[in-house]
Amino acid sequence: MKFSEIKSHLAGYTVGIAGAGGLGSNCAVALARSGIGLLVIADHDTVDGSNLNRQYYFIDQVGMKKTEALKKNIERINPETRVDIYDTELTAENITVIFKDCDIIVEALDKSVMKQMLAETVLGTWPERPLIIGSGLAGYGKTNKLKVRTIGKTLVVCGDEESETSDELPPMAPRVGIVANMQANAVIEILMKRKDHENNT
Amino acid sequence: MRITLNNRPEEFRNDEITVSDMLRIKKYTYRMRIVKINGRLIKRDEYDDAIIRDGDNVQMLYLMSGG
Numbered sequence: 001m002k003f004s005e006i007k008s009h010l011a012g013y014t015v016g017i018a019g020a021g022g023l024g025s026n027c028a029v030a031l032a033r034s035g036i037g038l039l040v041i042a043d044h045d046t047v048d049g050s051n052l053n054r055q056y057y058f059i060d061q062v063g064m065k066k067t068e069a070l071k072k073n074i075e076r077i078n079p080e081t082r083v084d085i086y087d088t089e090l091t092a093e094n095i096t097v098i099f100k101d102c103d104i105i106v107e108a109l110d111k112s113v114m115k116q117m118l119a120e121t122v123l124g125t126w127p128e129r130p131l132i133i134g135s136g137l138a139g140y141g142k143t144n145k146l147k148v149r150t151i152g153k154t155l156v157v158c159g160d161e162e163s164e165t166s167d168e169l170p171p172m173a174p175r176v177g178i179v180a181n182m183q184a185n186a187v188i189e190i191l192m193k194r195k196d197h198e199n200n201t
Numbered sequence: 202m203r204i205t206l207n208n209r210p211e212e213f214r215n216d217e218i219t220v221s222d223m224l225r226i227k228k229y230t231y232r233m234r235i236v237k238i239n240g241r242l243i244k245r246d247e248y249d250d251a252i253i254r255d256g257d258n259v260q261m262l263y264l265m266s267g268g
Contacts, residue, residue: 023268108268112233115264116245119235123242133235136265151260152240165267176267 006188007035009195011080014038015187016102018090018118020066021045022171023134024108025056025073026180027187032074032081034188039074042086042098043067054173090114092121104187107133108180112164128154132186136160137179138169146178148186156190158182202255216255220248223259233264 015036017024020043028039043066047057061069067085074083086098090109095118099105105122109115115133122131136159137146145160159179165171203212206223213226220236220243223229236243236251237260243251253259 019268021268110266110268112264112266115266115268116233116235119264120242120244123235124244127242133262133264134268135263136267138265138267149262151237151262155235155237155262157262159265161263162265163267164265171267 006192010035010188010191011037013103013191014040014101016040016099016105017042017108018095018099018105019043019108019110020055020070021051021108021110022054022173022176023137023180023183024106025066025070026054026177027106027108027184028070028074028083029056029077030181030184031187032078032083034184035078036081036187038082038084040084040086040099040102041067041070042088042090043070044087044089054171054176090118092117095121096125102129104130104132104190106183106187107131108183110165123155130154130156130187130190132183133157134159134179134183136163137175138163138165138171140172140175143175143178146175146182148182156183156186158186204253204256205258207259207261211259217252220251220253223253224248229261235262235264236260 015031017028020041045066047061047064047066047069049062057069065087067087071083071085107118135157149157202216239258
């Protein structure tokens with residue numbers, strides 16, 4: 001299939017991204033480059049100098065709200081992808097409002113407690129809606145440990161499911177970027193299957 | 202009883218156990234996780250009550266910090 005066909009199909013979808021750190025910023029950019037119609041991005045953090053080792057921001061954006069900086073960066077890459085931003089900390093209450101109209105949701109949060117809260121809220125509220133989780137990406141090397149696992153029809157987990165970030169095992173651009181792009185790839189794969197399905201019915 | 206845990210066969214002495222029992226027996230401690238029994242999400246506050254029975258398909262994934 002030609003890229004123009006893929007892009008015009010993806011333009012019809014909305015993808016929610018919970019978190020705009022290493023996973024969220026890189027995943028959002030990959031999806032914008034691919035032509036997703038609308039990205040709904042939520043994060044309450046500001047860009048810090050220490051984020052630049054892996055997150056899709058620039059040194060002159062330090063101090064900016066991540067959501068605003070990411071929206072600007074995406075506009076510079078592909079203005080055809082619209083970006084709705086929510087500068088807020090996600091809670092079980094606001095998740096069901098912010099991501100209500102999303103076709104797929106990407107979990108791109110940092111802390112495992114928040115990941116669990118989001119996953120339980122999304123899976124509990126919309127059992128049929130695909131959720132793409134990132135889990136296990138700390139450190140460097142061990143590329144072959146990074147994998148994609150599908151659980152049931154709608155739950156996908158990307159990462160090694162074991163390496164947790166710490167002072168001695170920091171998150172770094174290559175592995176974080178691989179997992180973020182695995183998540184974007186899973187989103188595209190699921191949405192393109194809907195096109196195949198439409199063509200076959 | 203025999204169950205499937207993450208696509209692998211597992212055997213337990215008991216006829217049925219709760220999710221909390223399984224985590225204890227298997228020494229799965231501490232971590233944040235998602236648990237599904239036969240495709241149904243078991244939330245964290247349901248681990249003490251949710252029953253796993255013979256033949257059940259239990260799926261679990263770990264949520265590691267980092268993003």
